[in-house]
Amino acid sequence: MAESATGAQGPVRLTSLAHGGGCGCKIAPGVLQQILAGAPASAPFASLMVGTETSDDAAVWRLNDEQALIATTDFFMPMVDDPRDFGRIAAANALSDVYAMGGRPILALAIVGMPINALPVETIRGILAGGSEICAEAGIPIAGGHSIDSVEPIYGLVALGLVHPDRVMTNRAARAGDELILGKALGVGVLSAAFKQGRLDAEGYAALVSSTTRLNTPGPDLAALDGVHAMTDVTGFGLLGHGLEMARGAGLTLRIDPLAPHLLPGAEALARDGVRTGASVRNWDSYGADVGGAEALEPWRRDLLSDPQTSGGLLVAVAPEAAAGVLSHLRSAGFEAARVGRFAEGPGRIVLAPGA
Missing domain, CATH: 3.30.1330.10 (PurM-like, N-terminal domain)
Structure with a gap:
């Protein structure tokens, strides 16, 4: 391996x-x-x-x-x-x-x-x-x-x-109505924790390395597209942490569909089996009070949403009419991109809602 x-x-x-x-x-x-x-x-x-x-x-x-x-x-x-x-x-x-x-x-x-x-x-x-x-x-x-x-x-x-x-992209310029697109699957922290525990198989290790060594080269092309308003990447604070930074920066509420992000192979099974990182726990303790709707989720799914991502995917706030173009560009470049949420008027926080 x-x-x-x-x-x-x-x-x-x-x-x-x-x-x-x-x-x-x-x-x-x-x-x-x-x-x-x-x-x-x-x-x-x-x-x-x-x-x-x-x-x-x-x-x-x-x-x-x-x-x-x-x-x-x-x-x-x-x-x-x-x-x-x-x-x-x-x-x-x-x-x-x-x-x-x-x-x-x-x-x-x-x-x-x-x-x-x-x-x-x-x-x-x-x-x-x-x-x-x-x-x-x-x-x-x-x-x-x-x-x-x-x-x-x-x-x-x-x-x-x-x-x-x-064309400078910041994480604070999202607008109400913007859709949020995530460029990579989640689960890097869970897979790396399983690796340290000796529980990660060869397929999981290959998925871990493939995701974390894939360069986010579409960034400048996305920045040049009309309708792309804000961008960051998902790293140590997890999807919820970096999404919350975008919401606070824009003074908006971010509604995230917890079922929407793609997951790396094996991540769900390992998370269901209790594999998680200490950083995921620390992340949730830091910002969980500003995330609504988590009580309806299984604990393992919440862990994946706060899972620290190393070399994670781009997180793009884009006008609805331009979202398909962003998804197409990322997917054509080999990224497992998904629409994961939408920005709305309201205080700078996150609401977890399936179908958001």
Whole structure:
């Protein structure tokens, strides 16, 4: 299924060296909100189009009338044991923020923290090679970076991209009546938890890696479509967490159909059997009070809606008349996209309603 590192004492599982993995490593949204409360806002720079005031995926700096620079960084601990797969997943996840802002990557810098005494050099090379492979697929170089000797293995990227200033996508510009489209199936966190528990079969592992290494390249094409108003990607806070950010940012209520998202192969069976991540629990504890209708759901389904997604799908708010075009574009590019909800007038919260 996957290779493990081999050290002086025999095989070493990368996941055994980390207390968490993938975007499940994220600080819980409620705790993060407390940490950032009262933090100074970005200084008023005329060229800063997107800064720290919102929960957007990246910063955006206007260069001129035709170009804006997207800057973001993302890194985490391993959710798989194969070094190449870990590097590929981390790189795809980092580049996703550029695509979610409507941009195209231009270069990346590597962020590397490794327990040098626990991992052989060949394993670390494999991680870096996996990241380089994904960046080559995106058509960009890894042009530098920084490394440290750390207790747990950490890898990720600083990613830079370009976008036209008029096509910058944020997560806060949805409009009442917009439909919400999700670009990938859910269940990454459940599958990764099953992997760590030794309960994930070869088909499930292949689905996990395939989803998390698929680049969200349609982002800039979607940003150019008439009717697309807002975009983000689903990562550590789950569909509900990132949907709630969009609802709060727009000052609207988001009605989500809990039965609509596609699920990765095996995710439902594992979730029904009680497999879930600690991050899913922390997510729900952070924002569950702002989600109505959850009491009518089976607990396993609610877990999947708050399941942390590593390198998850694009989440697109689009006018109803343009929704079919967004779905067609994503599906023609090989994505398992689905309409999962609709924005309506009301306070910034989520209501779960089948058929929404």
